[in-house]
Amino acid sequence: VEGLTKTRDNILGGVDQVLSGFSSIDEDFYEELEEALIMADFGVHTALRILSDIKVKVKEQHIKDPMEVKNLLKEELMEIMHLSDDAYIFEEKKSVILIIGVNGVGKTTTIGKLAMRYKAQGKKVVLAAADTFRAAAIEQLTEWSNRANVDIVAGQANSDPGAVVYDAVFAAKARKADMLICDTAGRLHNKKNLMDELGKINKIIDREYPEAHKEVLLVLDSTTGQNALQQAKQFKEVANITGIVLTKLDGTAKGGIAIAIQSELNLSVKFIGVGEGIDDLQDFNPEEFVEALFK
Numbered sequence: 563v564e565g566l567t568k569t570r571d572n573i574l575g576g577v578d579q580v581l582s583g584f585s586s587i588d589e590d591f592y593e594e595l596e597e598a599l600i601m602a603d604f605g606v607h608t609a610l611r612i613l614s615d616i617k618v619k620v621k622e623q624h625i626k627d628p629m630e631v632k633n634l635l636k637e638e639l640m641e642i643m644h645l646s647d648d649a650y651i652f653e654e655k656k657s658v659i660l661i662i663g664v665n666g667v668g669k670t671t672t673i674g675k676l677a678m679r680y681k682a683q684g685k686k687v688v689l690a691a692a693d694t695f696r697a698a699a700i701e702q703l704t705e706w707s708n709r710a711n712v713d714i715v716a717g718q719a720n721s722d723p724g725a726v727v728y729d730a731v732f733a734a735k736a737r738k739a740d741m742l743i744c745d746t747a748g749r750l751h752n753k754k755n756l757m758d759e760l761g762k763i764n765k766i767i768d769r770e771y772p773e774a775h776k777e778v779l780l781v782l783d784s785t786t787g788q789n790a791l792q793q794a795k796q797f798k799e800v801a802n803i804t805g806i807v808l809t810k811l812d813g814t815a816k817g818g819i820a821i822a823i824q825s826e827l828n829l830s831v832k833f834i835g836v837g838e839g840i841d842d843l844q845d846f847n848p849e850e851f852v853e854a855l856f857k
């Protein structure tokens with residue numbers, strides 16, 4: 563997978579060193595392996611869980627060679643990262659996609675990339691600029707809508723986000739849109755505000771557009787490592803997240819965070835951002851991801 567080189571180097575850098583640096587599997591080996599997994603941003607909880615599973619399998623299968631632990635590790639990661647069969651079902655339906663996340667993680671860019679992808683598939687796309695607290699966000703999203711050549715509904719700066727969503731739903735219905743993609747404000751420092759606002763937007767969509775499938779994508783910046791995991795925890799408390807977009811995987815060695823998010827929060831990464839360009843969004847493919855880590 564392009565853009566994942568750094569992640570691979572980092573995870574394998576550490577893990578490979580441990581695997582090849584030992585001639586037998588003992589407590590020291592496990593300790594160093596644990597440290598390598600934590601360094602790769604798997605998170606302590608997940609690293610320990612993986613390690614305890616591996617220990618059981620090493621015993622059961624009478625494994626003596628540290629290099630063979632690599633296959634066990636791969637198996638573990640494949641199991642953790644498995645995506646359910648209906649992960650992308652929303653792409654086959656008339657859908658509303660709510661994009662949530664704190665400022666700066668790549669929400670606007672992701673919306674531009676998604677708009678481009680669905681437009682290229684021949685779908686009718688409408689964007690809603692419901693992050694009305696930042697005038698710049700409205701401008702940026704308008705630019706992306708021009709680039710992707712899709713319609714956008716934008717209110718004035720500081721107008722009511724609910725009203726923008728209401729108008730956007732009306733426009734989506736009138737234009738028989740396949741995809742309505744809504745930007746939202748990401749002020750996580752005020753949990754009650756965020757909850758109220760997302761609640762209001764959800765209510766409007768449920769009431770005015772019940773025929774649409776609802777997908778809620780939380781955007782996380784992979785370069786922030788464990789902070790991304792904290793954000794996911796907090797957003798999970800206020801929103802029905804249906805998937806994660808992990809951005810900036812091209813510039814980081816912290817891709818292990820994908821594993822921590824899935825393992826600790828049971829949230830599936832569905833898309834990855836691998837650059838700033840309009841084409842730099844990929845479906846998350848767990849098999850490819852894990853294989854890339856082990857190539």
Ligand code: GDP
Nearest residue numbers: 665666667668669670671809810835836837838
């Ligand atoms: P927002 O505040 O969440 O809407 O974030 P933006 O979409 O404005 O993105 C913030 C910065 O991150 C911009 O400079 C983007 O070009 C950059 N960015 C977004 N996604 C990616 C990505 O996948 N890779 C890289 N390298 N940069 C990205």
